[in-house]
Amino acid sequence: MRASPSQEEIRRYNLGALLRSVHVRGATTRAELTTSLGLNRSTIGALTAELAGAGLVSEEVPLSAGRAGRPSLVVRPESERVYCFGFSIEVDQLTVARVGLGGVVLDRREMPRPGGENTTKAVVAALAGLVRDMLAGIPPSARYVGSGVAVSAMVRKDDGRVRLMPHMDWVDQPLTEALVDIFGDERPIAMRNNADLAALAEHVRGVAVDCDNLIYLDGDAGVGGGIIAAGRPVHGHGGHGGEVGHMVVNTHGKPCGCGSSGCWETEIGEHALLSAAARDTGGGREGIFSVLDAASRGDAGAQSAVRQVGDWLGFGVANLVNIFNPEMVIFGGTLREVYLAAAAQVRSRLNRQALPACREHVRLRTPILGDDAALLGAAELAFEPLLAAPLDDALR
């Protein structure tokens, strides 16, 4: 009645479910696992023993057992023994974190993006330098399981090429290949757009843990979106979905770097706020802060600029709310500050422009994980193969 591979498939599925559960929730009692995974006690015991044997979890008697009787053992991810690297490549900054199973940041380094040669090889060499600085802190017995990379660019799903990173002038760059050259191909290296990964991180262990339909908006020089629908990321056919910054919102708008005009990012990106406030102070996050600061101190021009950009922010959010009916919209990067300064404009536009049924349950929020959301999402991406098949990976 049952197909031959299926018993093994179930075991793999259950091993993955258990490991994922302690990875996401942290230390969990066997009793809680029995309930949450819907498996019986002996199965939980056997699965835990296998995972412990592979060095992925440990078990211990809880220090204070609340009730009488034999206390349920606590299963804990081996955060010090099993780790990945998460990388974040932004236009102006490179960041590396060594992240233990369970999402624990064990070490973290950052540097400005190096000047000079603007190639993928140069960027990857700089990342490798940051990793070298970390090596002394890694226990010899610790196991590296793979890497994840967040990049503020369009990343092709099939081969991990950077299809377009406009503010770096990268087109069709073999970034994954450059990483493999340095880190080897024994362990998987996965790459994805930074907004997609920030959405993932906030969904797994941030502000959106209880939301299965969410939009993460990430602002810097450009504007990107990470979208999760029914608990799963919306990447599109080639992996390029979520380019909400190039939704045209202003039919009489300014030219955009993409070749079109009136794109949302021309109205809410860094340059939009600075130019609305008539400040051409080089841009960047400092420029944004200076305008918001001036507005908070009563500068009428800055206040007007914040209101204008806030209204456009709400305009695009309303469109996305009608299209996705999300439970939550998260404002990340520079859009975090803009949203906090102009929440009234955003909400007012949303109320006028979005359908009541689509907006009535939507929550507008800022990231819990802050600027490291994409970096931590890169680590989640790196852990994915291990969580999908814990012992397959251990055997490699």
Add this chain to the structure above:
Amino acid sequence: MRASPSQEEIRRYNLGALLRSVHVRGATTRAELTTSLGLNRSTIGALTAELAGAGLVSEEVPLSAGRAGRPSLVVRPESERVYCFGFSIEVDQLTVARVGLGGVVLDRREMPRPGGENTTKAVVAALAGLVRDMLAGIPPSARYVGSGVAVSAMVRKDDGRVRLMPHMDWVDQPLTEALVDIFGDERPIAMRNNADLAALAEHVRGVAVDCDNLIYLDGDAGVGGGIIAAGRPVHGHGGHGGEVGHMVVNTHGKPCGCGSSGCWETEIGEHALLSAAARDTGGGREGIFSVLDAASRGDAGAQSAVRQVGDWLGFGVANLVNIFNPEMVIFGGTLREVYLAAAAQVRSRLNRQALPACREHVRLRTPILGDDAALLGAAELAFEPLLAAPLDDALR
């Protein structure tokens, strides 16, 4: 090692997978099923015997066996013996189909939406009348498994209430309850927005069978969207996702019935084409055809109107392509005709406004299933509980 419920879960999963396979693909040899489902021959034999015992499939020796040796038995869905009803409620028309397992339309009736009392009860009574007309044709041994309803309205996921059907002036109407009053609650009745169901039908057995990322655009008085991402529908938190007709595209646009202005449907809906062509001939599909016909016969005003609406059609499609990176966009309802008349404008706008990475593989298509796409999608929705658990349902 294995949890106690899992063996049973596998069997259920495999029964569902086999039944779904013959439902979607039609008659299939055991040998093909062995390959496509990845199960061994004896398992396929046992599963098929169970499904045949429940009257869901039949087996027969193929008429012409191509090769020497014992021919592989053909497994066929029992389309005459197992059926559902699919309903379609449009502003101006009601349609009912009796659809057999395998997606075979066994009977189909339609009528204009009745005048007079505009209540859910009146509409459901009219649908019941159509069903009554079909009863004589139903063999006594045939088994009814449930109903699906496509309605050109916003449908709340939780309770199947019509949240809003603007062109019928329905707000928060208990349509599912009215259906249950007539058809009983012994078999499931599921309801969803018509564009969502048209997308489903074209995905399962239409133009998009090989596409996992698609957008179905449905035009009539309003404009709706059915979106499938990574093979799964994008419904949103409350089931109201896909309201692409209320994406604001024209910052200086006309007021929309929704209370906002410049919505996409004000630029590409029926009224937009008629008003651009300066024809206020009552609207409806005939009005659209008359403008398109005049344009094809050289009427300059009609041609200009078609170009204008085609350009706006491309404008919104370009935004959606940037947001979803779909493999296919399908133009349904009145948008089918508009697209066919203005494909050059649509493509031109797409090329100017969508990012190359997002648009480079997108195919623009019209529905294979024509105006019955939503009706057939309603039937797919009705079969879903049976396909998910074939024998559970048989035992009820």
